Amino acid sequence: xxxxxxxxxxxxxxxxxxxxxxxxxxxxxxxxxxxxxxxxxxxxxxxxxxxxxxxxxxxxxxxxxxxxxxxxxxxxxxxxxxxxxxxxxxxxxxxxxxxxxxxxxxxxxxxxxxxxxxxxxxxxxxxxxxxxxxxxxxxxxxxxxxxxxxxxxxxxxxxxxxxxxxxxxxxxxxxxxxxxxxxxxxxxxxxxxxxxxxxxxxxxxxxxxxxxxxxxxxxxxxxxxxxxxxxxxxxxxxxxxxxxxxxxxxxxxxxxxxxxxxxxxxxxxxxxxxxxxxxxxxxxxxxxxxxxxxxxxxxxxxxxxxxxxxxxxxxxxxxxxxxxxxxxxxxxxxxxxxxxxxxxxxxxxxxxxxxxxxxxxxxxxx
Numbered sequence: 009x010x011x012x013x014x015x016x017x018x019x020x021x022x023x024x025x026x027x028x029x030x031x032x033x034x035x036x037x038x039x040x041x042x043x044x045x046x047x048x049x050x051x052x053x054x055x056x057x058x059x060x061x062x063x064x065x066x067x068x069x070x071x072x073x074x075x076x077x078x079x080x081x082x083x084x085x086x087x088x089x090x091x092x093x094x095x096x097x098x099x100x101x102x103x104x105x106x107x108x109x110x111x112x113x114x115x116x117x118x119x120x121x122x123x124x125x126x127x128x129x130x131x132x133x134x135x136x137x138x139x140x141x142x143x144x145x146x147x148x149x150x151x152x153x154x155x156x157x158x159x160x161x162x163x164x165x166x167x168x169x170x171x172x173x174x175x176x177x178x179x180x181x182x183x184x185x186x187x188x189x190x191x192x193x194x195x196x197x198x199x200x201x202x203x204x205x206x207x208x209x210x211x212x213x214x215x216x217x218x219x220x221x222x223x224x225x226x227x228x229x230x231x232x233x234x235x236x237x238x239x240x241x242x243x244x245x246x247x248x249x250x251x252x253x254x255x256x257x258x259x260x261x262x263x264x265x266x267x268x269x270x271x272x273x274x275x276x277x278x279x280x281x282x283x284x285x286x287x288x289x290x291x292x293x294x295x296x297x298x299x300x301x302x303x304x305x306x307x308x309x310x311x312x313x314x315x316x317x318x319x320x321x322x323x324x325x326x327x328x329x330x331x332x333x334x335x336x337x338x339x340x341x342x343x344x345x346x347x348x349x350x351x352x353x354x355x356x357x358x359x360x361x362x363x364x365x366x367x368x369x370x371x372x373x374x
Contacts, residue, residue: 013041013042013044016034016041016044017044017046019032020032020046023050023053023056024048024050024053024085025050025052026050026052026053027052027053028052028053028054028055029053029054029055029056029057030053030055030056030057031057031058031059032057032058032059033059033061033092034058034059034060034061034062034064034092034094035061035062036061036062036063037062037063038062038063038065039062039063039064039065040065040067041064041065041066041067041079041080042066042067042069042072042073043067043072043073043074043077043078043079043080043081043119044079044080044081045078045081045083046058046080046081046082046083046085047081047082047083047084047085048083048084048085048086049084049085049086050085050086053087054087055087055089056085056087056088056089057088057089057091058088058089058090058091058092059091059092059094060090060091060092060093060094060096060135061092061093061094062094062095063094063095063097064080064094064095064096064097065097065099066079066096066097066098066099066119066121066141067099068099068102068103070103070106070118070141073118073119074119075116075117076117077119077120077123078119078120078121078122078123078146079096079098079119079120079121079122079123079140079141080096080121080122080123081122081123081124081125082122082123082124082125082127082130083124083125083126083127084125084126084127085127085128085130086127086128086129087128087129087130088127088129088130088131089130089131089132089133090130090131090132090133090135091131091132091133091134091135092134092135093134093135093136094135094136095135095136095137095138096121096122096135096136096137096138097138097139098119098121098137098138098139098140098141098144099139099141100118100139100140100141100142100162100166100169101139101166103118103141104141104166104167106118107141107142107167107168109167109168110167110168110286110287111287112287113287117142118141118142118168119140119141119142120140120141120142120143120144120145120146120173121137121140121141121143121144121145122137122144122145122146123145123146123148124145124146124147124148124150124153125148125149125150126148126149126150127147127150127151127153128150128151128152129151129152130150130152130153130154131153131154131155132145132153132154132155132156132158133154133155133156133157133158134156134157134158135157135158135159136158136159136160136161137158137159137160137161137171138160138161138162139161139162139163139166139169140162140169142168142169142170143168143169143170143171143172143173144160144162144169144170144171144172144189145158145160145171145172145173146172146173146174146175147172147173147174147175147177147180148175148176148177149175149176149177150174150177150180151177151178151179152178152179153177153179153180153181153182154181154182155172155181155182155183155185156182156183156184156185157184157185158172158182158185158186158187159185159186159187160172160185160186160187160188160189160193161187161188161189162188162189162190163190164188164189164190164212164213165190166189166190166191167190167191168190168191169189169190169191170189170191170192170193170194170195171187171188171189171191171192171193171194171210171213172187172193172194172195173192173194173195173197174194174195174196174197174200174203175197175198175199175200176197176198176199176200176228177199177200177203178200178201178202178203179201179202180200180202180203180204181203181204181206182194182204182205182206182208183204183205183206183207183208184206184207185207185208185209186208186209187208187209187210187213188210188211188212188213189212189213190212190213191213191214192213192214192215192216192217193208193210193211193213193214193215193216193240193243194208194210194216194217195217195218195219196217196218196219196230196233197219197220197221198219198221198224198227198228198229198230198259199227199228199229199230200228200230200231200233201229201230201231201232202231202232203232203233203234204233204234204236205233205234205235205236205238206234206235206236206237206238207237207238208235208238208239209238209239209241210238210239210240210241210243211239211240211241211242211243211272212241212242212243213243213244214243214244214245214248215240215243215244215245215246215247215248215274215276216235216238216240216246216247216248217245217248217249217250218230218233218248218249218250218261218264219248219249219250219251219261219284220250220251220252220284221250221251221252221255221259221261221298222251222252222255222256222257222259222296222297222298223252223255223256224256224257225256225257226257227257227259228259229259229260229261229262230260230261230262230264231260231261231262231263232263232264233263233264233265234264234265234267235247235265235266235267235269236265236266236267236268236269237267237268237269238268238269238270239269239270239272240269240270240271240272240274240277240310241271241272241273241274242272242273242274243274243275244274244275244276245274245275245276245277245279246269246271246274246276246277246278246279246308247266247269247277247278247279247305247308248276248279248280248281249261249264249279249280249281249300249303250279250281250282250284251281251282251284251296251298251300251323252284252285252296252298253282253283253284253285253290253292253293253294253295253296253323254292254293254294254295254296255296255297255298257297258297258298258299259297259298259299260298260299260300260301261298261299261300261301262299262300262301262302262303263302264302264303264304265303265304265306266304266305266306266308267304267305267306267307268306268307269307269308269309270309270310271308271309271310271311271312271338272310272311273311273312273313273341274310274311274312274313275312275313275314276312276314276316276317276319277308277310277312277317277318277338278305278308278317278318278319278320278333278336278338279319279320279321280300280303280319280320280321280322280328280331280360281319281321282295282296282298282300282321282322282323282328282359283295283296283321283323284296295323295324295325295326296323296325296326297323297325297326298323298326299326299329300322300323300326300328300329300331301328301329301330301331302329302330303328303330303331303332304331304332304334305332305333305334305336306332306333306334306335307334307335308333308335308336308337308338309336309337309338310337310338310339311338311339311340311341312338312339312340312353313340314340314353315340315353315354316353316354316355316356316370317338317340317353317354317355317370318333318336318338318353318354318355318356318370318373319355319356320355320356320357320358320360320362320373321356321358321359322358322359322360323359324358324359327359327360327361328359328360328362330363331360331361331362331363332362332363332364332365333362333363333364333365333368333372334364334365334366335365335366335367336367336368336369336370337367337369338353338369338370339353339369340352340353352369352370353369353370354370354371355370355371355372355373356373357373
């Protein structure tokens with residue numbers, strides 16, 4: 009096992025000063041690493057390829073990490089390709105007992121496996137992230153990011169191990185990836201535009217989520233999200249949009265399409281929750297100030313673990329607008345089946361007048 013942090017940094021710094029195309033290769037082997045930051049700009053580099061063929065293991069000494077930081081961070085670099093078939097093992101099992109975020113709103117954040125900050129024209133492909141202490145991959149203020157053939161895995165009871173979290177970014181395209189975690193497979197946070205998720209296999213976990221939105225002042229809007237051609241299996245939620253009640257500022261999420269998605273035994277296949285609060289004590293009754301509009305659920309099929317397969321709970325302060333459900337077919341497979349071989353599911357709607365088109369199982373809200 010190799011543990012030379014300085015060798016990684018020396019290779020990066022030398023490559024970053026190079027003129028033209030550069031290629032860093034991490035060969036097969038096991039490497040134990042503490043937190044490391046690969047920073048640009050690398051202004052003379054025209055093409056930067058970082059091949060990880062080895063197995064990278066994160067230090068389990070939490071005192072080495074900055075709160076809310078990353079184990080491995082990439083910053084301020086253009087045209088990076090991160091590939092090679094290697095593995096990033098966060099060794100999160102030793103850190104998860106110290107995560108009290110599900111109970112404490114002011115918790116200390118554990119490190120993310122891979123964090124990309126203010127990166128442009130990034131490609132990530134053929135890599136594996138295992139057992140992150142917190143999020144697996146986080147994109148913050150990134151532009152034109154393409155991810156494919158990414159494998160992400162953590163136990164379904166591991167806390168806050170979101171697969172990929174996107175925030176304040178644009179031009180994001182993630183496809184042909186398999187994600188199973190203890191939290192959202194992919195979470196699209198505030199301030200994002202033009203995000204496309206295609207051919208995602210999600211589960212276990214909490215599904216594919218927009219949000220949570222509206223927790224902090226001055227959040228940016230979410231505009232232009234497409235999720236399509238994906239499968240969600242054995243998760244607590246399927247497609248979920250979640251906004252905090254009593255949000256301190258106004259924001260919006262609009263122009264969102266969820267199309268051709270198959271659900272296998274998902275507890276809440278289609279869910280809008282504008283009274284979101286994950287903590288044990290949530291006393292505020294003030295409605296959310298996040299405006300949701302122009303939302304399309306099309307060709308959604310499969311099985312629900314809940315009798316309420318479609319739940320649209322919008323804000324009474326700003327009701328949802330222009331919500332469309334087209335060709336939705338979600339059945340509840342349970343004992344006590346009826347003649348068609350399934351138990352009828354139902355829909356629940358609050359503060360929204362949704363438009364229903366084509367096949368509707370469950371039946372539309374009255």
